[in-house]
Amino acid sequence: MMDAGQKPIVVVSKCLGFDVCRYDGAALEAEYMQDLAQFVHLVPVCPEVGIGLPVPRDPIWIIQTNDGKRLVQPTTNKDLTDLMTDFAERFAGELKHVDGFILKSRSPSCGIGDCKLFDAPSLDRQIGVADGFFAAVLQRRFPDCAFVSDKGMLDHQVRQEFLQRIFASARKRAVNSME
Numbered sequence: 636m637m638d639a640g641q642k643p644i645v646v647v648s649k650c651l652g653f654d655v656c657r658y659d660g661a662a663l664e665a666e667y668m669q670d671l672a673q674f675v676h677l678v679p680v681c682p683e684v685g686i687g688l689p690v691p692r693d694p695i696w697i698i699q700t701n702d703g704k705r706l707v708q709p710t711t712n713k714d715l716t717d718l719m720t721d722f723a724e725r726f727a728g729e730l731k732h733v734d735g736f737i738l739k740s741r742s743p744s745c746g747i748g749d750c751k752l753f754d755a756p757s758l759d760r761q762i763g764v765a766d767g768f769f770a771a772v773l774q775r776r777f778p779d780c781a782f783v784s785d786k787g788m789l790d791h792q793v794r795q796e797f798l799q800r801i802f803a804s805a806r807k808r809a810v811n812s813m814e
């Protein structure tokens with residue numbers, strides 16, 4: 636039996652049942668979180684609230700520009716790229732130990748490879764898909780960690796693979812801490 640210190644540590648998008656922090660103020664259900672919380676130490680975070688955006692808020696988008704991808708809020712003309720990148724880097728730097736991430740799909744901040752990418756400046760033509768800005772930094776900073784979306788957690792095989800990886804990672808941490 637694992638003690639609390641050996642539980643896998645998993646960062647989760649806060650809107651997955653922990654807080655009503657989505658842009659539209661809607662609540663999301665993630666029933667598996669309650670079961671997971673018995674065996675895993677969950678660390679909820681909402682990067683959009685983390686950079687000071689209110690709830691509810693106008694949507695933000697990922698656009699392709701000549702200077703690369705940018706995270707923008709068209710209704711306010713705000714470019715949030717640097718704010719979000721700085722927040723993500725700081726958050727990653729403060730994580731002492733982590734074994735995995737469960738992130739909200741299709742969010743321009745949290746999405747893993749499934750966010751709409753629009754062309755600039757028209758904003759009305761999707762030209763591809765991209766990682767959310769928060770998720771992109773985390774994947775770069777933690778290349779050995781398991782990442783899964785909320786949608787992936789609903790797929791039996793994907794969920795099993797994720798759980799195997801985070802428990803293996805936690806066991807490895809426990810062994811390393813004894814050396």
Ligand code: SF4
Nearest residue numbers: 649650681739742745
């Ligand atoms: S998807 Fe990420 S940024 Fe959006 S509300 Fe959820 S936690 Fe916040």
